[in-house]
Amino acid sequence: xxxxxxxxxxxxxxxxxxxxxxxxxxxxxxxxxxxxxxxxxxxxxxxxxxxxxxxxxxxxxxxxxxxxxxxxxxxxxxxxxxxxxxxxxxxxxxxxxxxxxxxxxxxxxxxxxxxxxxxxxxxxxxxxxxxxxxxxxxxxxxxxxxxxxxxxxxxxxxxxxxxxxxxxxxxxxxxxxxxxxxxxxxxxxxxxxxxxxxxxxxxxxxxxxxxxxxxxxxxxxxxxxxxxxxxxxxxxxxxxxxxxxxxxxxxxxxxxxxxxxxxxxxxxxxxxxxxxxxxxxxxxxxxxxxxxxxxxxxxxxxxxxxxxxxxxxxxxxxxxxxxx
Amino acid sequence: xxxxxxxxxxxxxxxxxxxxxxxxxxxxxxxxxxxxxxxxxxxxxxxxxxxxxxxxxxxxxxxxxxxxxxxxxxxxxxxxxxxxxxxxxxxxxxxxxxxxxxxxxxxxxxxxxxxxxxxxxxxxxxxxxxxxxxxxxxxxxxxxxxxxxxxxxxxxxxxxxxxxxxxxxxxxxxxxxxxxxxxxxxxxxxxxxxxxxxxxxxxxxxxxxxxxxxxxxxxxxxxxxxxxxxxxxxxxxxxxxxxxxxxxxxxxxxxxxxxxxxxxxxxxxxxxxxxxxxxxxxxxxxxxxxxxxxxxxxxxxxxxxxxxxxxxxxxxxxxxxxxxxxxxxxxxxxxxxxxxxxxxxxxx
Numbered sequence: 001x002x003x004x005x006x007x008x009x010x011x012x013x014x015x016x017x018x019x020x021x022x023x024x025x026x027x028x029x030x031x032x033x034x035x036x037x038x039x040x041x042x043x044x045x046x047x048x049x050x051x052x053x054x055x056x057x058x059x060x061x062x063x064x065x066x067x068x069x070x071x072x073x074x075x076x077x078x079x080x081x082x083x084x085x086x087x088x089x090x091x092x093x094x095x096x097x098x099x100x101x102x103x104x105x106x107x108x109x110x111x112x113x114x115x116x117x118x119x120x121x122x123x124x125x126x127x128x129x130x131x132x133x134x135x136x137x138x139x140x141x142x143x144x145x146x147x148x149x150x151x152x153x154x155x156x157x158x159x160x161x162x163x164x165x166x167x168x169x170x171x172x173x174x175x176x177x178x179x180x181x182x183x184x185x186x187x188x189x190x191x192x193x194x195x196x197x198x199x200x201x202x203x204x205x206x207x208x209x210x211x212x213x214x215x216x217x218x219x220x221x222x223x224x225x226x227x228x229x230x231x232x233x234x235x236x237x238x239x240x241x242x243x244x245x246x247x248x249x250x251x252x253x254x255x256x257x258x259x260x261x262x263x264x265x266x267x268x269x270x271x272x273x274x275x276x277x278x279x280x281x282x283x284x285x286x287x288x289x290x291x292x293x294x295x296x297x298x299x300x301x302x303x304x305x306x307x308x309x310x311x312x313x314x315x316x317x318x319x320x321x322x323x324x
Numbered sequence: 325x326x327x328x329x330x331x332x333x334x335x336x337x338x339x340x341x342x343x344x345x346x347x348x349x350x351x352x353x354x355x356x357x358x359x360x361x362x363x364x365x366x367x368x369x370x371x372x373x374x375x376x377x378x379x380x381x382x383x384x385x386x387x388x389x390x391x392x393x394x395x396x397x398x399x400x401x402x403x404x405x406x407x408x409x410x411x412x413x414x415x416x417x418x419x420x421x422x423x424x425x426x427x428x429x430x431x432x433x434x435x436x437x438x439x440x441x442x443x444x445x446x447x448x449x450x451x452x453x454x455x456x457x458x459x460x461x462x463x464x465x466x467x468x469x470x471x472x473x474x475x476x477x478x479x480x481x482x483x484x485x486x487x488x489x490x491x492x493x494x495x496x497x498x499x500x501x502x503x504x505x506x507x508x509x510x511x512x513x514x515x516x517x518x519x520x521x522x523x524x525x526x527x528x529x530x531x532x533x534x535x536x537x538x539x540x541x542x543x544x545x546x547x548x549x550x551x552x553x554x555x556x557x558x559x560x561x562x563x564x565x566x567x568x569x570x571x572x573x574x575x576x577x578x579x580x581x582x583x584x585x586x587x588x589x590x591x592x593x594x595x596x597x598x599x600x601x602x603x604x605x606x607x608x609x610x611x612x613x614x615x616x617x618x619x620x621x622x623x624x625x626x627x628x629x630x631x632x633x634x635x636x637x638x639x640x641x642x643x644x645x646x647x648x649x650x651x652x653x654x655x656x657x658x659x660x661x662x663x664x665x666x667x668x669x670x671x672x
Contacts, residue, residue: 025474051473051474052474054470056501057497057500057501057504059496059497059500059501060497061463061493061494061497061498062463062466062494062497062498062500062501063501064463065460065461065462065463065464065466065467065494065497065498066463066464066466066467066470066501067467068463068464068467069452069463069464069465069466069467069468069469069470069471069481070467070468070470070471070474071467072447072452072464072467072468073402073467073468073471073472074471075471075474077467092457092460092494093460093463093494096455096456096457096460097455097457097460097461097464100455101453102658102659102660102661102665103438103658103659104435104438104439104443104453105434105435105439105443105444105445105447105452105453106434106435106447106658106665107445107447107452107453108661108665108666109661110661110666139659140659140660142660163660163661163662163663163665163666164660164661
């Protein structure tokens, strides 16, 4: 196994699939000659040519619509939104056409949309968002949010194999910061299966993406207090591993749901509601949410720090639950 | 001032033969136009009988444009016809009973009651089902053309949109991508002069929608959409140009929407004189006269065609009425595709 960054693992998955399957192509703004804004596809155009690594005009609807049309003709397109935020320009296509085509017209749309998402580096309101809950709400779309390099590779290959439109949220703050062992061979990780990031017995944290690491730092502090925290990394928010969440909730009886997206209507609300409906009798405390406040993502470092859930916020939430 | 080329009417029978239509083909085109109108007229009756839920849309006045273009498509070509393009479904071979079943929300409609009116398509016939958001299917057709270009297949995608939808960004984005990459796509603008109640001068400021084509780097052509032979000739030219690697064409078919936007709309805002003028160039009557004058279509032939269409539609209606309503217990099926769903002619 090689040690790869999260970004290298994503590149590795794309390269693996481009080499293996002639139906796969990449399309997006600056993905070709430039190698992508984050250099995920650096060198790809040299290897695969300009018709498999396609520099598109600045036109998200055309990019996503073209992926849908090409997928219906037997291709396996992978689109890159330069930043996840720009998917709002393609919202109509994804929600109106791609999400509904299988259900209403019987035509599957096997496309992957890669979405560099998340904040933590002063990207401001338009380069920092985590819009997964908006799309998880739309029947027909799948949402994948890997936290580790190994998951990023295996889940991206699964996403390309999947016969549905899959939104692949790559957290930008993990790209070069997180490294891990990644198998060199091709492998898949099933969409819809959570991963226990840390085993514990007193409190469960349900989270995904970059917040897995925030939760881990907080759990280490709680360990010093003698509180054992379990961390469940959902990996995918649609479909989400309800069984694993309920199992962990029943085991620890106290649950904190953590996400970087805004609090109201964030996917944590769905998880909390499901636990309340299905595991109420097993709880020893109300489900707690730690999430970003209901504002746009701010630019200036002290404001952004106040916005994105910090280790201290999670620690405080866990202590509240421990004391309940 | 017009920038697009304004296509001439078809001059002679010789020209029609040159474009690839023999006598049999011409009678077939007429038959498809009759079926197209017949399906929509019968649909109207079904609607008045309370058998069609929701609203009901027709393409009366657009039969020559839709049938003419579909006749010019090769079997391996694909397209995204809209709600005024019933003639495309008919010409590609969709069975009318399935269309009636679709209208009535029956289990045997192409969408099994999940979507209504002309929101349907048979992928086995190279068609992709439209959505209400126009022109959302235009970039999708561009994507089909992109697939053909990547695989170097000599196939063409037809992308339909209306003059109303030409105002939306999807049109601009789709044409930009197709133009920059010279993709094998033909954009077909059904210009029926009314976007619901909005007239053309409030939808676009050029003389023709097709005038924009030059700005995207390809040719624009305006054709009389009530003249099936002129539509066919121009579509054939554009499709074969795209197939040969010559890039896109924007083909604008000028017609008048001869009914309201949908069945609830009496189109009071369309001047009466306008209706009267366009009624004089009714596509079916026009082609019927041409067939009698140019290829000596006989009374017997005409009766045989119209009688056959009548029988076809009678049988189709009966079969559709006998089709069951969909089972609500299936509602959750197929929100997500399974790998077996990709076992289609296209997804391979």
